[in-house]
Amino acid sequence: MSDLPRKAVTRTARLAALPLGIAGRATLGFGKRIGGRSAEVVTAELQQATADQLFKVLGELKGGAMKFGQVLSVFEAALPEEVAGPYRAALTKLQDAAPPMPAASVHAALSERLGKDWRSKFRQFDDRPAAAASIGQVHRAVWHDGREVAVKVQYPGAGDALLSDLTQLSRVAWLVGPLIPGLDIKPLISELRERVSEELDYELEADAQRRHAEEFADDPDITVPKVVAQTDQVLITEWLDGVPLAEVIANGTQRERDRAGQLLARFLFAGPSRTGLLHADPHPGNFRLIKDGRAASDWRLGVLDFGTVDRLPEGLPTPIGDSLRMALAGDASGVLDMLREEGFVKPSIELDPDAVLEYLLPIIEPASVDTFHFTRSWMRSQAARIADPRSPAYNLGKQLNLPPAYLLIHRVTLSTIGVLCQLGAKAPFRGEMLDWLPGFADETATEAMLEDALAEVLEEG
Numbered sequence: 001m002s003d004l005p006r007k008a009v010t011r012t013a014r015l016a017a018l019p020l021g022i023a024g025r026a027t028l029g030f031g032k033r034i035g036g037r038s039a040e041v042v043t044a045e046l047q048q049a050t051a052d053q054l055f056k057v058l059g060e061l062k063g064g065a066m067k068f069g070q071v072l073s074v075f076e077a078a079l080p081e082e083v084a085g086p087y088r089a090a091l092t093k094l095q096d097a098a099p100p101m102p103a104a105s106v107h108a109a110l111s112e113r114l115g116k117d118w119r120s121k122f123r124q125f126d127d128r129p130a131a132a133a134s135i136g137q138v139h140r141a142v143w144h145d146g147r148e149v150a151v152k153v154q155y156p157g158a159g160d161a162l163l164s165d166l167t168q169l170s171r172v173a174w175l176v177g178p179l180i181p182g183l184d185i186k187p188l189i190s191e192l193r194e195r196v197s198e199e200l201d202y203e204l205e206a207d208a209q210r211r212h213a214e215e216f217a218d219d220p221d222i223t224v225p226k227v228v229a230q231t232d233q234v235l236i237t238e239w240l241d242g243v244p245l246a247e248v249i250a251n252g253t254q255r256e257r258d259r260a261g262q263l264l265a266r267f268l269f270a271g272p273s274r275t276g277l278l279h280a281d282p283h284p285g286n287f288r289l290i291k292d293g294r295a296a297s298d299w300r301l302g303v304l305d306f307g308t309v310d311r312l313p314e315g316l317p318t319p320i321g322d323s324l325r326m327a328l329a330g331d332a333s334g335v336l337d338m339l340r341e342e343g344f345v346k347p348s349i350e351l352d353p354d355a356v357l358e359y360l361l362p363i364i365e366p367a368s369v370d371t372f373h374f375t376r377s378w379m380r381s382q383a384a385r386i387a388d389p390r391s392p393a394y395n396l397g398k399q400l401n402l403p404p405a406y407l408l409i410h411r412v413t414l415s416t417i418g419v420l421c422q423l424g425a426k427a428p429f430r431g432e433m434l435d436w437l438p439g440f441a442d443e444t445a446t447e448a449m450l451e452d453a454l455a456e457v458l459e460e461g
Contacts, residue, residue, distance in 0.1 A: 148239035242288025261425025263301035269436035321439025
């Protein structure tokens, strides 16, 4: 099939062309500068052309290239301001845009997976894709019982394409790395490779979505569409209407941004505690704001795409909350001991506890106040501080280790913070952590509050 450009030679050539195109434009730009045009104008033109090529190649290839672009898009808030414009637009497009698979190929896939009489299962089926993602595309339809549904159909050859793309991307990671300070691209690509089989397994995705839909069925703030039917390469769920989060990022009022930020923070921390799963693909294309004709303060968050999750039966690890609480209390030695115990600091590495605390405090600033204003400038300053070789934070960060058990948690947390910064949201991060993050609330203070409440009840009795 020609739906997914997956022949190794073709796909490799497109990815390999990225550095050649960039080099060619740089040479052309040098010639223009010699011709008298200003460096600023030429540089801006080069950045726009490079961003356009990056989006075109990653978006057309779908597969792993698009998945990488989607993951990367949530970090655009960390881009230096002078290059933010063109790259922001290009990366943001990757959140829910890709060339469609032809209708004939969709019909063939549905016939193979749902049976030759697949049309009898639907009252209506729209051949035009409503959305396209890294390994499949979504069609809007009406199920035989009258429910509006989303039909996700996996691209033919998606698995081979994912692995091929990610292998090639690891070879050109140096092109993207400098754009987003503080983000190590190669480990990100390695992690995406390890998740390929899970991403392709619609049975696992359906199970994760069912668990979330059941847990949040009566929740006033968060909704997850129910699973209607599923095969190995077709997933049918209830249709979810709502305002794409990307629209709120682009055009929302401050009140709308704040509500979206509050709900995102709540889902980040409450999801693992309530379901034992961490939704691990938090880019804006996977969220909808449901208005229901109500004020922004009463909007609900719709969550889509459970293809990648981290399994956390006990919720988020307690040491995360413990170490954050100790850091905010100034317990430098306690923080270092906890990091060492969890594998963030190898036994052979000696670190100054106060230096570790100084490294962490700016990062955990959102946990220190009741409401924190997430901004692009704040994220840029954090990224620059960690990426600057002259900074003590840079040298200390190089000595820290990221244990495998924390890899997805780390990426999801950073990704969510990236989206909050795109929103420019004022969010009650601390309150959500107190409610849902094990170990973060001061247990001694909590026990004292319970004792006081009990004493009051006894006195009234």
